[in-house]
Amino acid sequence: MYKVLPQSEGPALGLMISGKIDITEEQEMIELAEKVLAEHDKLNLLVIVGENVWASLEAAYADLRWITTHLKNVAKLAIVTDSKTLGWLVEQDAKIARHLGIGERHFATDELEEAWTWTKSA
Template sequence: MQHQEIPHVKRIETSREDAVAFEVTGHITAADVENLYGLLDGIYVVHDKIDLLVLIHHYEGFDWTAAFREGTIAGKTSALKHIRKYAVVGGPSWMSTTLAFFRPFLSIEMKHFALEEQEEAWKWLGAEPRPIE
């Protein structure tokens, strides 16, 4: 029997079509990053502007080589054109500092929330997670 890797990036259904959320867990690989940008590209076809929430928990690291791959850089560039609000919930302690550093250079409203502030992040985004039916 072949061992199947559990996806580290999962989409969370939301109460608004133009509000997109992802749950990120474990060690993030290049394949996870490419999957995330692929999902976002599909959403941009339907919605030119979106609000994005990324929930990070049980973080175990990031494959930094993924950040500098050509496809990842193209995905980031594309994302910058389409995101209005970007909420990051949880993650490592450096996440808040990183968002604060980039905030003045981007037209995206960005905010970091502690994991226990998840409800506040959803309110800031103006959406709610929708239970899986």
């Protein structure tokens, strides 16, 4: 399941995800991103990752397909989680993202305000 965060504005889209993400929810999140991109050249995405998040294979494939075709449209990606494993994975992925012109950072849940400040900054 997902929830759009009320701090979302302009090119900054914030989502909280938890539990299972199915293809319908994935398509809804993709539509939200597309709406932002219809008004702005770039998307700054903040995702709070809750406990026990997983996606159906169909949803994961749709997400991967969308992101690989929209890399040029993503400016920033903030992942907010207390998972040490996911935090480490974000730090590794950030090295690749930097070469693609994407800022990517991991924030702990108690750093949410800092994550929003970073996501919304130019």
